[in-house]
Amino acid sequence: MSANPVRRIYFDHGATTPMLPEVVEAMRPYFTERCGNASSIHSFGREAKRALEEARRNVARLINADPSDIVFTSSGTESDNLAIKGTALFEGRSAGHIITSRMEHHAVLESCANLKAAGFEVSELPITNDGFVRPEDVEEAIRKDTVLISVMMANSEIGTVQPVREIGKIAQAEGIPFHTDAVQAVGKIRVDVKKDNVDLLSLSSHKFHGPKGVGALYVKSGTRIGPILHGGGHERGLRSSTENIPGIVGLGKAAQIAARDMKDCADRMRDMRDRMIDSVLKTIPDSHLNGHPVNRLAGNAHFRFDFIEGEGLVLGLDTLGVAASTGSACSTGSLAPSHVLLAMGLRHEQAHGSLRVTLGRENTHEEVSYFLDVLPGVVSKLREISPFSNEHPNGDDEGGSSVQ
Amino acid sequence: MGMTKVVALYSDKVMDHFTNPRNVGEIPDADGIGKVGNPQCGDVMWLYIKVDNNIITDIKFKTFGCGAAIATSSMITEIAKGKTLEEAKKISRGDVADALDGLPPVKMHCSNLAADALLEAIKDYETKHKT
Numbered sequence: 001m002s003a004n005p006v007r008r009i010y011f012d013h014g015a016t017t018p019m020l021p022e023v024v025e026a027m028r029p030y031f032t033e034r035c036g037n038a039s040s041i042h043s044f045g046r047e048a049k050r051a052l053e054e055a056r057r058n059v060a061r062l063i064n065a066d067p068s069d070i071v072f073t074s075s076g077t078e079s080d081n082l083a084i085k086g087t088a089l090f091e092g093r094s095a096g097h098i099i100t101s102r103m104e105h106h107a108v109l110e111s112c113a114n115l116k117a118a119g120f121e122v123s124e125l126p127i128t129n130d131g132f133v134r135p136e137d138v139e140e141a142i143r144k145d146t147v148l149i150s151v152m153m154a155n156s157e158i159g160t161v162q163p164v165r166e167i168g169k170i171a172q173a174e175g176i177p178f179h180t181d182a183v184q185a186v187g188k189i190r191v192d193v194k195k196d197n198v199d200l201l202s203l204s205s206h207k208f209h210g211p212k213g214v215g216a217l218y219v220k221s222g223t224r225i226g227p228i229l230h231g232g233g234h235e236r237g238l239r240s241s242t243e244n245i246p247g248i249v250g251l252g253k254a255a256q257i258a259a260r261d262m263k264d265c266a267d268r269m270r271d272m273r274d275r276m277i278d279s280v281l282k283t284i285p286d287s288h289l290n291g292h293p294v295n296r297l298a299g300n301a302h303f304r305f306d307f308i309e310g311e312g313l314v315l316g317l318d319t320l321g322v323a324a325s326t327g328s329a330c331s332t333g334s335l336a337p338s339h340v341l342l343a344m345g346l347r348h349e350q351a352h353g354s355l356r357v358t359l360g361r362e363n364t365h366e367e368v369s370y371f372l373d374v375l376p377g378v379v380s381k382l383r384e385i386s387p388f389s390n391e392h393p394n395g396d397d398e399g400g401s402s403v404q
Numbered sequence: 405m406g407m408t409k410v411v412a413l414y415s416d417k418v419m420d421h422f423t424n425p426r427n428v429g430e431i432p433d434a435d436g437i438g439k440v441g442n443p444q445c446g447d448v449m450w451l452y453i454k455v456d457n458n459i460i461t462d463i464k465f466k467t468f469g470c471g472a473a474i475a476t477s478s479m480i481t482e483i484a485k486g487k488t489l490e491e492a493k494k495i496s497r498g499d500v501a502d503a504l505d506g507l508p509p510v511k512m513h514c515s516n517l518a519a520d521a522l523l524e525a526i527k528d529y530e531t532k533h534k535t
Contacts, residue, residue, distance in 0.1 A: 309446055311470035312422070315414075319423055328446060328470070337446065349443035385428050385474060387450045387466035388443070400437025400450070401528035 055252025159300025
């Protein structure tokens with residue numbers, strides 16, 4: 001492993017994506033000469049307001065929503081908080097039942113935990129071994145006092161695309177608001193809030209080549225929801241704060257480009273992804289794919305390598321210039337590995353050996369080839385260091401003194 | 405997945421020992437073996453020592469774990485080689501971390517097992533050579 005990589009390859013698009021030059025260009029004037037506050041009535045203000053509404057239309061078009069149903073926020077996390085707390089706590093409610101799943105992002109799980117501490121009850125639905133929430137489990141969990149159902153559209157780690165349409169139908173039939181955290185899905189797969197029977201949908205700009213620090217919540221008109229930020233009443237009263245015009249313009253541009261290029265990009269990424277999965281599973285012994293083989297985001301490959309630990313993998317790849325990520329505990333600073341992998345039924349030691357590769361539109365087959373060239377060496381080097389192997393899966397037969 | 409954060413916190417020395425670990429392997433006729441950690445927690449370290457005339461003449465390790473776990477294993481083999489058992493017993497977790505120019509705080513507890521593994525290996529040697 002060379003300490004000075006000659007090249008850098010970015011395979012961590014699930015974490016964040018590079019901004020497209022067109023997005024940067026679209027934003028630029030709104031930092032300086034078009035500095036208006038969208039609430040001002042002078043020409044600067046009107047200019048900002050026009051940009052705000054154009055961005056709203058572009059975001060709405062990407063998910064087949066009405067523009068008036070888009071609320072701009074600062075992030076996917078804020079959108080999740082607003083959807084969940086804003087619905088649950090609507091008009092002074094202080095108790096009730098919320099249904100979510102064990103594979104949600106922390107923004108959803110922690111929002112629910114916060115409500116639980118305040119007196120709400122939360123059902124976290126289990127996950128199948130290949131990474132799905134089952135609509136029948138949602139149906140069974142519904143109670144008379146259920147105030148919200150929140151199930152993500154695509155999983156952030158293993159990329160599995162959830163049966164949102166079926167869950168939305170169930171929620172609609174019961175008259176329960178349905179929220180989906182679509183942060184990993186929007187811009188990558190076709191999203192249609194009307195067909196998917198969604199009342200609330202979170203999205204984040206930087207996951208599809210827009211700027212960081214801006215997101216949106218789709219709020220179907222008529223949804224019973226209140227703000228969590230109080231102030232001047234911006235964004236239909238749901239999100240007070242002077243609008244982040246440059247960020248919102250960037251999000252709008254990124255949404256426009258995503259709608260235009262989605263199919264081509266997804267087809268290319270799927271090709272690269274499938275080639276990567278085939279090759280890794282074929283050339284590296286004791287390697288596995290986590291999650292469903294086909295029903296996953298086009299750019300997501302999530303591997304597991306027996307006998308080694310994921311942070312070492314990520315570090316080893318990084319020294320060779322490849323940026324990927326892992327669900328291992330060692331990378332998160334907590335003792336437990338990824339809650340998603342554990343919810344899928346993986347044992348702790350299996351979850352530790354995971355590697356997430358998330359491709360983006362700028363990646364090439366040549367980069368995939370380089371990755372496929374270097375990965376086997378990184379894995380075998382770590383296996384040489386590891387006490388575990390097929391002969392010693394847990395290694396406990398050579399005597400010696402041991403403490404745990 | 406806060407990968408970049410952790411990587412940025414590793415010193416050059418940690419990265420050097422992770423990238424080029426010293427004394428990897430097993431000693432088939434080891435005089436003492438120390439095993440610490442738990443695969444569930446993500447860090448397991450096996451340390452093998454040869455002892456001659458109260459001096460650690462050879463030392464090798466095998467480690468399952470993160471970059472810090474591998475680097476501390478590698479580092480302790482360098483520190484302990486040639487030391488008397490009494491000197492080796494005094495090597496602390498802090499000594500290993502210092503020799504690596506420090507470890508990220510989050511790694512100090514879970515991945516800094518090398519000193520414990522060395523103590524276990526010496527204990528194993530002493531148990532076997534009591535008579």
